[in-house]
Amino acid sequence: MARCTMRKTDTMEKADKNAANREKLTILHTLGSKTLARKRDELELRDGQKYSRGEMYSICHKKSDGSFVNDEAKEKYEQLQAEIGKTPSPNEAFVNVFGKEHPGYIRCMGLGITLSQITTSTSHSVRSMSSFEANEKIEKMQAEIDRLKKRDSEVDMLKEQIAFLMQMQNSRDKQAMDIELPIDGRRSSESSH
Numbered sequence: 644m645a646r647c648t649m650r651k652t653d654t655m656e657k658a659d660k661n662a663a664n665r666e667k668l669t670i671l672h673t674l675g676s677k678t679l680a681r682k683r684d685e686l687e688l689r690d691g692q693k694y695s696r697g698e699m700y701s702i703c704h705k706k707s708d709g710s711f712v713n714d715e716a717k718e719k720y721e722q723l724q725a726e727i728g729k730t731p732s733p734n735e736a737f738v739n740v741f742g743k744e745h746p747g748y749i750r751c752m753g754l755g756i757t758l759s760q761i762t763t764s765t766s767h768s769v770r771s772m773s774s775f776e777a778n779e780k781i782e783k784m785q786a787e788i789d790r791l792k793k794r795d796s797e798v799d800m801l802k803e804q805i806a807f808l809m810q811m812q813n814s815r816d817k818q819a820m821d822i823e824l825p826i827d828g829r830r831s832s833e834s835s836h
Contacts, residue, residue, distance in 0.1 A: 670716045672703040679703060679751060696737050697723055699751040 674682055682703065683694055694702070700723065704716040711717035719740060726736035741750055 669713075670704065670719065671712050673706060673712060674703055695733055696749075696751040697727060697733055703751065 672679075679699060683699055686694055686702070697720075701720055704712050704720065706712060711720065723736060723740045726739050727733050730736045730739065737750065738744065744750065
């Protein structure tokens with residue numbers, strides 16, 4: 644029985660400590676008892692895309708009507724968006740706004756995720772996005788080259804047509820001159836005298 648009482652005491656102390664810590668929180672989330680990792684997995688399965696920490700922050704701190712849970716949560720999100728525009732890495736922006744991460748837990752990602760996993764996947768997605776953008780640019784440039792080649796061949800064809808028309812015009816002019824001039828080179832008035 645002493646052991647059972649000790650467990651109750653430990654449990655009560657832990658519950659009191661958790662309640663005190665909960666009261667210290669200023670930015671609440673809207674997930675209830677659902678973990679961030681579980682919510683992220685549900686969203687990724689539903690939408691077929693990966694969610695960043697910034698996107699998860701927005702999702703977890705907004706009410707169903709789209710408003711933030713409080714002004715502080717909204718201010719932090721706005722700071723995060725401004726910081727993302729200034730820093731090369733979204734994770735760096737997140738640390739600048741919310742502070743250094745605790746070991747074993749990454750904010751807005753849940754337990755079991757390490758910072759190196761996030762930075763590796765982020766840099767890989769940035770690299771692949773850059774590769775995608777580069778391929779897209781190459782395709783556009785190739786289309787432009789093809790368009791210019793077609794236009795160049797059209798210009799060459801027009802030049803040939805103009806040259807042909809000029810040649811025809813010159814031969815007509817020469818025929819007209821030959822008709823006007825007598826063959827023996829004398830004027831018609833001279834031959835009658």
